[in-house]
Amino acid sequence: RPSIVFDNVVFGYDRDREILHGLSFEVPPGGNVAIVGPSGAGKSTIARLLFRFYDPWDGQILIEGQDIRTVSQNSLRRQIGIVPQDSVLFNDTIGYNIAYGREGATQDDVIAAARDAAILPFIERLPQGLDTEVGERGLKLSGGEKQRVAIARTLLKNPPILLLDEATSALDTRTEQDIIGTLRRMAQHRTTIAVAHRLSTIADSDMILVLEEGRLIEQGSHPDLLRRD
Ligand code: ADP
Ligand code: ADP
Secondary structure, eight states, X not given: OOSEEEEEEEEOSBTTBOSEEEEEEEEOTTOEEEEEOSTTSSHHHHHHXXXXXXXXXXXXXXXXTEEGGGSOHHHHHHHEEEEOSSOOOOSSBHHHHHHTTSTTOOHHHHHHHHHHTTOHHHHHTSSSOTTOBBGGGSBOOOXXXXXXXHHHHHHHTOOSEEEEESTTTTSXXXXXXXXXXXXXXXXXXXXXXXXXXXXXXXXXXXEEEEEETTEEEEEEOHHHHHHHO
Protein backbone atom coordinates (compact mmCIF):
# COMPACT_ATOMS: atom_id res chain seq x y z
CA ARG A 1 0.00 0.00 0.00
CA PRO A 2 1.25 3.51 -0.76
CA SER A 3 3.24 5.15 1.94
CA ILE A 4 1.57 8.53 1.45
CA VAL A 5 -1.74 9.43 -0.16
CA PHE A 6 -3.12 12.92 -0.74
CA ASP A 7 -6.75 12.50 -1.73
CA ASN A 8 -8.41 15.65 -3.02
CA VAL A 9 -6.78 17.83 -0.38
CA VAL A 10 -8.14 21.35 -0.12
CA PHE A 11 -6.44 23.81 2.19
CA GLY A 12 -5.81 27.49 2.86
CA TYR A 13 -4.29 29.40 5.76
CA ASP A 14 -7.00 32.06 5.74
CA ARG A 15 -10.68 31.41 5.25
CA ASP A 16 -10.91 33.58 2.17
CA ARG A 17 -7.85 32.22 0.36
CA GLU A 18 -7.60 28.63 -0.82
CA ILE A 19 -4.00 27.55 -1.43
CA LEU A 20 -4.29 23.86 -2.41
CA HIS A 21 -7.25 23.19 -4.70
CA GLY A 22 -8.02 19.48 -4.43
CA LEU A 23 -4.58 17.94 -4.57
CA SER A 24 -4.26 14.18 -5.20
CA PHE A 25 -1.14 12.05 -5.48
CA GLU A 26 0.30 8.80 -4.16
CA VAL A 27 3.83 8.01 -3.07
CA PRO A 28 4.77 4.32 -3.27
CA PRO A 29 6.77 2.80 -0.42
CA GLY A 30 10.48 3.36 -0.91
CA GLY A 31 9.78 5.91 -3.64
CA ASN A 32 11.97 8.92 -4.27
CA VAL A 33 9.63 11.78 -4.93
CA ALA A 34 10.42 15.40 -5.70
CA ILE A 35 7.93 18.22 -5.36
CA VAL A 36 8.89 21.19 -7.52
CA GLY A 37 7.30 24.39 -8.66
CA PRO A 38 7.67 28.14 -8.45
CA SER A 39 7.88 29.95 -5.17
CA GLY A 40 4.46 30.23 -3.58
CA ALA A 41 3.08 27.15 -5.39
CA GLY A 42 2.31 25.39 -2.11
CA LYS A 43 5.28 23.00 -1.76
CA SER A 44 6.05 23.78 1.86
CA THR A 45 2.35 23.77 2.62
CA ILE A 46 2.29 20.07 1.63
CA ALA A 47 5.14 19.45 4.06
CA ARG A 48 3.30 21.29 6.84
CA LEU A 49 0.12 19.28 6.23
CA LEU A 50 2.11 16.05 6.38
CA PHE A 51 3.39 17.10 9.75
CA ARG A 52 -0.09 18.18 10.86
CA PHE A 53 0.88 21.75 11.60
CA TYR A 54 -2.49 22.26 9.91
CA ASP A 55 -5.37 20.03 8.83
CA PRO A 56 -6.97 20.13 5.36
CA TRP A 57 -10.31 21.86 4.86
CA ASP A 58 -11.41 18.92 2.78
CA GLY A 59 -10.03 15.64 1.47
CA GLN A 60 -7.80 13.18 3.23
CA ILE A 61 -4.14 12.46 3.88
CA LEU A 62 -3.08 8.87 4.55
CA ILE A 63 0.24 7.68 5.90
CA GLU A 64 0.87 3.95 5.58
CA GLY A 65 -2.85 3.49 5.06
CA GLN A 66 -3.92 5.51 8.09
CA ASP A 67 -5.75 8.83 8.09
CA ILE A 68 -3.21 11.15 9.69
CA ARG A 69 -5.92 12.66 11.87
CA THR A 70 -6.01 9.34 13.71
CA VAL A 71 -2.22 9.12 14.11
CA SER A 72 -0.75 10.52 17.33
CA GLN A 73 1.78 13.34 17.11
CA ASN A 74 4.40 11.02 18.58
CA SER A 75 4.03 8.31 16.01
CA LEU A 76 3.80 10.88 13.23
CA ARG A 77 7.16 12.21 14.32
CA ARG A 78 8.56 8.70 14.38
CA GLN A 79 7.25 8.01 10.90
CA ILE A 80 8.39 11.22 9.24
CA GLY A 81 11.87 12.63 9.64
CA ILE A 82 12.14 16.19 8.43
CA VAL A 83 15.25 18.08 7.40
CA PRO A 84 14.62 21.78 6.91
CA GLN A 85 16.59 24.18 4.75
CA ASP A 86 18.39 25.83 7.61
CA SER A 87 18.99 23.33 10.37
CA VAL A 88 19.75 24.68 13.81
CA LEU A 89 22.65 23.07 15.58
CA PHE A 90 23.33 23.11 19.31
CA ASN A 91 26.37 24.72 20.73
CA ASP A 92 27.90 21.36 21.39
CA THR A 93 29.87 18.63 19.65
CA ILE A 94 29.01 17.17 16.27
CA GLY A 95 28.35 13.85 18.06
CA TYR A 96 25.91 15.44 20.48
CA ASN A 97 24.16 17.16 17.62
CA ILE A 98 23.73 13.87 15.81
CA ALA A 99 22.71 11.88 18.88
CA TYR A 100 20.43 14.60 20.24
CA GLY A 101 17.44 12.94 21.78
CA ARG A 102 19.47 9.97 22.97
CA GLU A 103 20.18 10.81 26.56
CA GLY A 104 23.63 9.91 27.81
CA ALA A 105 24.80 8.63 24.46
CA THR A 106 28.57 8.31 24.32
CA GLN A 107 30.51 8.76 21.11
CA ASP A 108 30.82 5.01 20.79
CA ASP A 109 27.03 4.77 21.09
CA VAL A 110 26.66 7.34 18.35
CA ILE A 111 29.06 5.50 16.08
CA ALA A 112 27.35 2.16 16.75
CA ALA A 113 23.92 3.64 16.16
CA ALA A 114 25.21 5.36 13.06
CA ARG A 115 26.51 2.05 11.77
CA ASP A 116 23.16 0.36 12.50
CA ALA A 117 21.24 3.11 10.78
CA ALA A 118 23.78 3.10 7.95
CA ILE A 119 24.49 6.80 8.26
CA LEU A 120 28.26 6.47 8.50
CA PRO A 121 28.66 7.74 4.92
CA PHE A 122 27.38 11.07 6.21
CA ILE A 123 29.64 11.25 9.20
CA GLU A 124 32.72 9.97 7.43
CA ARG A 125 32.50 12.77 4.92
CA LEU A 126 32.83 15.35 7.66
CA PRO A 127 36.36 16.70 7.90
CA GLN A 128 36.17 16.81 11.68
CA GLY A 129 35.62 14.18 14.35
CA LEU A 130 32.46 13.65 16.34
CA ASP A 131 33.99 15.37 19.35
CA THR A 132 34.50 18.62 17.46
CA GLU A 133 32.63 21.54 18.96
CA VAL A 134 30.39 23.52 16.63
CA GLY A 135 28.94 26.96 17.11
CA GLU A 136 30.51 29.80 19.05
CA ARG A 137 32.81 27.60 21.13
CA GLY A 138 34.32 25.72 18.23
CA LEU A 139 34.80 25.75 14.55
CA LYS A 140 32.24 27.05 12.15
CA LEU A 141 30.71 24.39 9.99
CA SER A 142 29.95 25.24 6.41
CA GLY A 143 26.35 25.12 5.26
CA GLY A 144 26.92 21.72 3.65
CA GLU A 145 28.55 20.29 6.77
CA LYS A 146 25.72 21.58 8.90
CA GLN A 147 23.17 19.88 6.66
CA ARG A 148 25.15 16.63 6.78
CA VAL A 149 24.95 16.71 10.56
CA ALA A 150 21.24 17.54 10.40
CA ILE A 151 20.53 14.71 7.95
CA ALA A 152 22.57 12.26 10.03
CA ARG A 153 20.60 13.32 13.11
CA THR A 154 17.31 12.67 11.36
CA LEU A 155 18.44 9.38 9.82
CA LEU A 156 19.60 8.11 13.20
CA LYS A 157 15.96 8.02 14.24
CA ASN A 158 15.42 5.75 11.23
CA PRO A 159 12.12 7.21 10.02
CA PRO A 160 10.43 5.25 7.21
CA ILE A 161 9.65 8.56 5.50
CA LEU A 162 12.23 11.27 5.01
CA LEU A 163 11.08 14.76 4.11
CA LEU A 164 13.68 17.17 2.79
CA ASP A 165 12.14 20.62 2.73
CA GLU A 166 14.58 22.57 0.55
CA ALA A 167 17.22 20.87 2.71
CA THR A 168 19.97 21.34 0.16
CA SER A 169 18.64 24.32 -1.78
CA ALA A 170 20.97 26.82 -0.18
CA LEU A 171 24.07 24.78 -0.98
CA ASP A 172 26.17 24.91 -4.12
CA THR A 173 25.23 22.37 -6.78
CA ARG A 174 28.21 20.09 -6.22
CA THR A 175 27.64 19.84 -2.46
CA GLU A 176 23.96 19.30 -3.06
CA GLN A 177 24.56 16.49 -5.55
CA ASP A 178 27.04 14.89 -3.20
CA ILE A 179 24.56 14.90 -0.32
CA ILE A 180 21.58 13.76 -2.39
CA GLY A 181 23.72 11.06 -4.01
CA THR A 182 24.76 9.73 -0.59
CA LEU A 183 21.14 9.75 0.54
CA ARG A 184 19.98 7.88 -2.54
CA ARG A 185 22.61 5.19 -2.12
CA MET A 186 21.87 4.56 1.53
CA ALA A 187 18.14 5.07 1.78
CA GLN A 188 16.76 2.74 -0.82
CA HIS A 189 14.14 1.22 1.46
CA ARG A 190 13.04 4.59 2.67
CA THR A 191 10.37 6.80 1.16
CA THR A 192 12.02 10.13 0.40
CA ILE A 193 10.20 13.32 -0.45
CA ALA A 194 12.32 16.24 -1.54
CA VAL A 195 10.80 19.68 -1.83
CA ALA A 196 13.15 21.44 -4.19
CA HIS A 197 13.47 24.04 -6.89
CA ARG A 198 16.67 23.03 -8.65
CA LEU A 199 16.68 20.45 -11.42
CA SER A 200 19.92 18.90 -10.18
CA THR A 201 18.19 17.86 -6.95
CA ILE A 202 15.41 16.02 -8.67
CA ALA A 203 16.82 14.59 -11.89
CA ASP A 204 16.97 11.00 -10.65
CA SER A 205 13.76 11.00 -8.62
CA ASP A 206 11.33 8.15 -9.43
CA MET A 207 8.50 10.64 -9.56
CA ILE A 208 8.35 14.39 -9.92
CA LEU A 209 5.28 16.35 -8.93
CA VAL A 210 5.11 19.76 -10.56
CA LEU A 211 2.98 22.11 -8.54
CA GLU A 212 1.70 25.46 -9.71
CA GLU A 213 -0.67 27.68 -7.78
CA GLY A 214 -1.82 24.79 -5.60
CA ARG A 215 -2.51 22.43 -8.49
CA LEU A 216 -0.57 19.48 -9.81
CA ILE A 217 0.17 20.38 -13.42
CA GLU A 218 2.56 17.54 -14.26
CA GLN A 219 3.48 14.22 -12.76
CA GLY A 220 6.05 11.73 -13.97
CA SER A 221 9.71 10.84 -14.16
CA HIS A 222 12.35 13.28 -15.38
CA PRO A 223 12.63 11.76 -18.90
CA ASP A 224 8.82 11.68 -19.16
CA LEU A 225 8.59 15.35 -18.35
CA LEU A 226 11.37 16.25 -20.77
CA ARG A 227 9.64 14.34 -23.58
CA ARG A 228 6.47 16.28 -23.01
CA ASP A 229 8.20 19.63 -23.54
P1 ADP B 1 6.25 27.20 -1.73
O1 ADP B 1 6.79 26.32 -0.66
O2 ADP B 1 5.88 26.48 -2.97
O3 ADP B 1 7.12 28.38 -2.02
P2 ADP B 1 4.23 27.80 0.24
O4 ADP B 1 3.60 26.49 0.49
O5 ADP B 1 5.20 28.29 1.25
O6 ADP B 1 4.87 27.82 -1.21
O7 ADP B 1 3.12 28.91 0.10
C1 ADP B 1 1.97 28.75 -0.72
C2 ADP B 1 1.08 29.98 -0.57
O8 ADP B 1 0.61 30.04 0.77
C3 ADP B 1 1.79 31.29 -0.84
O9 ADP B 1 0.90 32.12 -1.54
C4 ADP B 1 2.06 31.84 0.52
O10 ADP B 1 2.04 33.24 0.49
C5 ADP B 1 0.94 31.29 1.34
N1 ADP B 1 1.33 31.07 2.74
C6 ADP B 1 2.36 30.31 3.16
N2 ADP B 1 2.42 30.29 4.51
C7 ADP B 1 1.39 31.06 4.95
C8 ADP B 1 0.90 31.43 6.24
N3 ADP B 1 1.49 30.98 7.35
N4 ADP B 1 -0.18 32.23 6.29
C9 ADP B 1 -0.79 32.65 5.17
N5 ADP B 1 -0.38 32.34 3.92
C10 ADP B 1 0.69 31.56 3.80
P1 ADP C 1 26.70 32.01 8.13
O1 ADP C 1 26.24 31.07 7.06
O2 ADP C 1 26.39 33.44 7.84
O3 ADP C 1 28.09 31.79 8.55
P2 ADP C 1 25.03 30.41 9.82
O4 ADP C 1 23.76 30.81 10.48
O5 ADP C 1 24.93 29.47 8.69
O6 ADP C 1 25.81 31.72 9.42
O7 ADP C 1 25.89 29.73 10.95
C1 ADP C 1 27.23 30.06 11.22
C2 ADP C 1 27.77 28.97 12.15
O8 ADP C 1 27.17 29.06 13.42
C3 ADP C 1 27.46 27.61 11.61
O9 ADP C 1 28.57 27.08 10.99
C4 ADP C 1 27.09 26.78 12.80
O10 ADP C 1 28.15 25.94 13.20
C5 ADP C 1 26.85 27.77 13.88
N1 ADP C 1 25.45 27.74 14.29
C6 ADP C 1 24.37 28.14 13.59
N2 ADP C 1 23.26 28.04 14.31
C7 ADP C 1 23.64 27.55 15.50
C8 ADP C 1 22.98 27.27 16.72
N3 ADP C 1 21.68 27.43 16.87
N4 ADP C 1 23.70 26.82 17.74
C9 ADP C 1 25.00 26.64 17.61
N5 ADP C 1 25.70 26.92 16.52
C10 ADP C 1 25.04 27.38 15.48
